[in-house]
Amino acid sequence: MNDQPPREKFFGACPHDCPDTCAMIYEVQDGRLVEVRGNKEHPITRGGLCVKLKDFAEHHVNPDRLMYPLRRVGPKGSGPNGGNVFKRITWDEAISEIGTRWREIIAQYGAQAIMPQSYLGNMGLVQGINSGDPFFNRLGSTVNEKTYCTSGSSTAWLMTHGPTGGVDPESFVHSKYIVIWACNSISTNLHHWPFVLEAQKRGAKVVVVDPYKSRTAKAADWHIAPKPGTDGALALGIINSMVEQGLIDQDYVDNYVHGFPELKARAAEFTPEYVEEITGVKAADVSKFAREFATSQPSAIRIGVAIERSAGGAQAARAVYAIPAVCGSWRHVGGGMLQLPLWDFPVDWVKAARPDWIKPGTRVVNNLRLGQALNGEMKLDPPIKSMFVFCTNPVSQSPETNKIVEGLMREDLFTVVAEHFITDTAKYADIILPSAMAGEAEDMMWSWGHFYFTYNEKAIDPPGECKPTSEMWRLLAKEMGFDDPVFKMTDSELCAEYINWTDPKMGGVDMEYFKKHGYYKIDVGSADTRTPHSEGKFPTPSGKIELLLHDAKNFVAGPFRAMYEGEQDGTPVDPLPGYVPVRESPETNPELAKRYPLNIISPKSHAFLNSCYANEPHKIKIQGEQFVMISPADAAKRNIREGDPVRVQNERGNFEGVARVTDDVTPGIVVATLGYWRSLNRSDGSVNSISSDAWSGLGRAPTFSDNLVEVQRVN
Ligand SMILES: Nc1nc2c(c(=O)[nH]1)N[C@H]1C(S)=C(S)[C@@H](COP(=O)(O)OP(=O)(O)OC[C@H]3O[C@@H](n4cnc5c(=O)[nH]c(N)nc54)[C@H](O)[C@@H]3O)O[C@H]1N2
Numbered sequence: 001m002n003d004q005p006p007r008e009k010f011f012g013a014c015p016h017d018c019p020d021t022c023a024m025i026y027e028v029q030d031g032r033l034v035e036v037r038g039n040k041e042h043p044i045t046r047g048g049l050c051v052k053l054k055d056f057a058e059h060h061v062n063p064d065r066l067m068y069p070l071r072r073v074g075p076k077g078s079g080p081n082g083g084n085v086f087k088r089i090t091w092d093e094a095i096s097e098i099g100t101r102w103r104e105i106i107a108q109y110g111a112q113a114i115m116p117q118s119y120l121g122n123m124g125l126v127q128g129i130n131s132g133d134p135f136f137n138r139l140g141s142t143v144n145e146k147t148y149c150t151s152g153s154s155t156a157w158l159m160t161h162g163p164t165g166g167v168d169p170e171s172f173v174h175s176k177y178i179v180i181w182a183c184n185s186i187s188t189n190l191h192h193w194p195f196v197l198e199a200q201k202r203g204a205k206v207v208v209v210d211p212y213k214s215r216t217a218k219a220a221d222w223h224i225a226p227k228p229g230t231d232g233a234l235a236l237g238i239i240n241s242m243v244e245q246g247l248i249d250q251d252y253v254d255n256y257v258h259g260f261p262e263l264k265a266r267a268a269e270f271t272p273e274y275v276e277e278i279t280g281v282k283a284a285d286v287s288k289f290a291r292e293f294a295t296s297q298p299s300a301i302r303i304g305v306a307i308e309r310s311a312g313g314a315q316a317a318r319a320v321y322a323i324p325a326v327c328g329s330w331r332h333v334g335g336g337m338l339q340l341p342l343w344d345f346p347v348d349w350v351k352a353a354r355p356d357w358i359k360p361g362t363r364v365v366n367n368l369r370l371g372q373a374l375n376g377e378m379k380l381d382p383p384i385k386s387m388f389v390f391c392t393n394p395v396s397q398s399p400e401t402n403k404i405v406e407g408l409m410r411e412d413l414f415t416v417v418a419e420h421f422i423t424d425t426a427k428y429a430d431i432i433l434p435s436a437m438a439g440e441a442e443d444m445m446w447s448w449g450h451f452y453f454t455y456n457e458k459a460i461d462p463p464g465e466c467k468p469t470s471e472m473w474r475l476l477a478k479e480m481g482f483d484d485p486v487f488k489m490t491d492s493e494l495c496a497e498y499i500n501w502t503d504p505k506m507g508g509v510d511m512e513y514f515k516k517h518g519y520y521k522i523d524v525g526s527a528d529t530r531t532p533h534s535e536g537k538f539p540t541p542s543g544k545i546e547l548l549l550h551d552a553k554n555f556v557a558g559p560f561r562a563m564y565e566g567e568q569d570g571t572p573v574d575p576l577p578g579y580v581p582v583r584e585s586p587e588t589n590p591e592l593a594k595r596y597p598l599n600i601i602s603p604k605s606h607a608f609l610n611s612c613y614a615n616e617p618h619k620i621k622i623q624g625e626q627f628v629m630i631s632p633a634d635a636a637k638r639n640i641r642e643g644d645p646v647r648v649q650n651e652r653g654n655f656e657g658v659a660r661v662t663d664d665v666t667p668g669i670v671v672a673t674l675g676y677w678r679s680l681n682r683s684d685g686s687v688n689s690i691s692s693d694a695w696s697g698l699g700r701a702p703t704f705s706d707n708l709v710e711v712q713r714v715n
Pocket residue numbers: 017018019052149181182183184185187188189209210211212214226227228229230231303304305306307309310601602603604605606607608609610611675705
């Protein structure tokens with residue numbers, strides 16, 4: 001009756017750049033991946049995957065998937081879609097051509113003419129973002145500074161709290177007042193939401209601070225909608241109002257907070273009325289927030305990555321961090337601040353990224369400035385003659401993508417892209433290398449949303465000629481004659497190599513434990529009793545939370561801390577948190593606003609993971625084609641109706657989508673979500689065609705929420 005071969009089960013870890021880092025189960029039958037589901041045992045995943053990953057098994061067998069190495073033939077851009085034309089080659093040919101070209105480039109220009117480009121397409125320690133660092137640092141290439149995400153709020157976090165993981169997301173069930181600030185949890189941090197709902201069931205109030213009515217804002221008890229990039233003023237106003245209403249926890253402040261008198265003096269200017277003028281949030285709501293947050297203990301803030309995406313984003317983050325500190329929220333279980341738990345993970349980042357192999361004086365190029373680096377706007381000597389791209393899709397995700405495309409079209413640029421698909425970036429490559437997916441290679445995952453390490457077993461062999469990213473480094477190291485031990489280690493050995501097993505937080509477990517259980521919660525204490533900073537104990541120089549800094553200099557704090565010379569850029573930092581106005585808004589740049597009057601924000605798409613899955617028709621069906629949300633008032637002024645095709649533009653570029661006329665956005669603001677491939681949109685453009693490559697102050701963070709545009713109906 002049932003003569004089907006038995007199903008074998010393997011432990012998986014979602015490889016994506018998502019705070020949830022789900023524990024998965026791969027089911028394999030007859031050598032085929034037949035099902036991928038959430039691990040029921042895992043306290044965060046609880047058996048459910050999100051809309052992006054729930055058909056992950058089918059994603060592995062997508063007919064468009066790259067199966068063989070490819071090499072460009074003919075001139076750049078001669079393909080039907082404006083990309084290159086490719087023919088199949090072997091791995092031996094690909095690796096030897098890369099080696100030959102690189103040796104020529106190194107002889108003529110030096111190794112810094114070669115630049116890697118990677119991001120969090122895969123977060124794994126063995127297959128992901130940093131996996132190429134040992135190889136490229138050994139090669140002596142230009143260093144790729146990676147600040148797409150959280151570098152601003154993380155720099156702010158480390159300056160204020162030091163490297164502590166903050167409130168356990170599981171402790172939120174004990175909170176009585178939960179603020180989700182610049183985060184769209186239901187789309188982007190789904191597995192935190194059940195803890196929030198549980199708290200709500202037990203009587204907690206849930207507040208969302210977001211310029212537009214996101215899915216999460218709609219589900220909240222209270223939605224507060226400041227204008228994009230005005231959070232610093234709102235936070236200072238809340239602190240000032242707490243002072244005015246006598247809601248400061250003076251004992252906590254006296255013992256565990258450094259610099260409160262100075263911050264109090266700065267915040268004094270931010271009266272509720274002044275805050276209303278800047279942010280659009282009603283004065284009475286500022287006072288109400290201050291009162292409710294301070295008196296409904298335990299109160300906690302879950303801060304999202306989007307806080308940092310404007311000129312003063314990280315300064316605003318510092319101001320928000322001060323809120324739970326000054327009213328004593330940290331005293332309680334489920335009180336305080338959740339930013340990125342990753343600061344507690346005992347990962348050996350020096351072994352994983354080998355910053356010690358970077359030769360002194362090696363230059364650093366930031367990934368938000370990729371367009372400038374490639375198109376010659378940035379004066380680089382030697383110029384970039386070769387780029388190696390893996391785990392990232394900059395033509396979709398980086399700002400000012402028209403400049404990147406211009407650079408990628410240079411005939412003298414030798415571009416290699418390791419990928420799963422011919423993305424908007426890969427279509428301009430000279431060589432494309434087919435990469436394995438998560439079910440096909442071993443890996444170890446840390447998390448930026450909870451305290452679990454998650455192990456990913458190899459469940460099946462990669463299809464066709466796909467190879468794990470790790471194998472690519474072994475082949476390239478051999479080609480370049482590097483014989484350091486790390487380039488000879490197996491994936492199992494690398495998983496073990498990158499964890500500090502003797503750290504007390506590892507509780508004495510070993511690789512065998514992971515192979516048996518699939519995941520391990522690092523020992524930070526029980527979520528039901530844990531108050532990490534009820535008595536200060538912040539890992540800062542003073543041991544206190546530092547609202548006032550002394551002689552601080554700007555630095556970059558990616559999750560995988562930069563750890564190279566360029567890390568310190570020497571720019572002095574404002575000693576106090578503050579409000580820095582956005583660069584582009586009708587108030588701050590009226591000249592520009594005459595031509596481009598609307599502020600655009602570009603948050604994450606619900607059904608895509610950055611640009612992943614945005615080429616799959618069933619995911620596009622769920623997500624809808626590229627849309628532009630616009631208020632009825634702004635739409636009427638422009639004669640735009642629901643469903644009309646519209647063009648969004650500014651001096652940097654344009655893209656097209658369909659109008660969604662909705663009260664979910666306030667006048668003056670438009671929303672277009674991120675991830676769409678420009679090649680699949682109505683015109684060859686996406687939201688990053690119009691976004692600026694300007695940095696936000698701290699941490700060289702992006703400014704995706706700080707852009708003016710005009711929207712027009714397309715006839
Ligand atoms: N479905 C889905 N999930 C994802 C991702 C994805 O692409 N799709 N990407 C993953 C990644 S890489 C990340 S970094 C996280 C990010 O997750 P989030 O931090 O949630 O990031 P976003 O969705 O970009 O923005 C969150 C909310 O912040 C608002 N926002 C924008 N600018 C401002 C501002 O200036 N102030 C305030 N208060 N709010 C603002 C946006 O309107 C949006 O609703 O999500 C991860 N999860």
